Amino acid sequence: MNQKVTVLYFSPTGTSRTIALKIGSVLSSRWKCDWKEVDLTRPEARVKPYVFPPEELVVFAFPVYAGRVPELLLPMLSKMKGEGGMALPVCVYGNRAYEDALLEAKTLLTAGGFQVIAAGAFIGEHSLSVKLAAGRPDESDLRIAGAFAEQVAKKIESGDRSEPVVKGNLPFRERMPAGEPFRPVTTEACTGCGLCAKVCPMGIIDPEHPSRVGEGCLCCCACVKRCPVHAKRFEDPRILTLRQRLETSFMDRKEPELFV
Ligand SMILES: Cc1cc2nc3c(=O)[nH]c(=O)nc-3n(C[C@H](O)[C@H](O)[C@H](O)COP(=O)(O)O)c2cc1C
Ligand code: SF4
Ligand code: SF4
Structure with missing residues (x-):
């Protein structure tokens, strides 16, 4: 396989990064190719217009914020170009719901010239809690992420470039209205x-x-x-109040969902 891999992530508390790196490492060891890691978490990393050549498979991982792709990533994503290469969007959510986030990522990547080859929704410890999805992604999640990467690799090796049908609705759910600013x-x-x-x-x-x-x-x-x-x-x-509500209503374990 003459395939290269770039793992791109925005990950303030590290859960999206963990899933992204697992997928990237499985793909690159299967294809015996180098892989690059691009961390978009700091502001300076989101300024550059990223352009990926067709032989690059881009794994793009991000946390779900209010059922959507975090709004701060939109300017960067609108400048990111795929030149017909493949992309693998992966959202990581805090065991409540991912709603339209994955479909939104797929739509944005397609508009940027990528061929979306597969997509996944994984679970990470909720940013606002240490109880909700505590310690996730865990061993089981990582095993699933590894198997997912193998499944995607096999699809690519077979020459199948079909787009997955990804969960989500159009129009995307409303973003949270801006209120009084938050501050820790x-x-x-x-x-x-x-x-x-x-x-x-x-x-x-x-x-x-x-x-x-x-x-x-x-x-x-x-x-x-x-x-x-x-x-x-x-x-x-x-x-x-939100933390209390989340920790009351969403404690039942959710499992990753894969779209290949
Ligand atoms: C502002 C904000 C909004 C969030 N919205 C959701 C959500 O809609 N559904 C959900 O299950 N988790 C939600 N989460 C939790 C994160 O998606 C989750 O904890 C994720 O694993 C964090 O990724 P990171 O470790 O890469 O930062 C939200 C977190 C924040 C900070
Ligand atoms: S709050 Fe203070 S101790 Fe904590 S990380 Fe920031 S500077 Fe360090
Ligand atoms: S100040 Fe706000 S944006 Fe910055 S790290 Fe803390 S919670 Fe995140």
């Missing part, structure tokens, strides 16, 4: 290490004064989950 609080436990500023996908945490957080917070919880001393958290009642 920083407790006295903060040591000033600056890690939260480095991992924030919006670049809005002041590295010199990490308790200063600008506007544009996604509530992605990268800062909350990565802080080594648990000094960042959300105290906003909207988040606390």
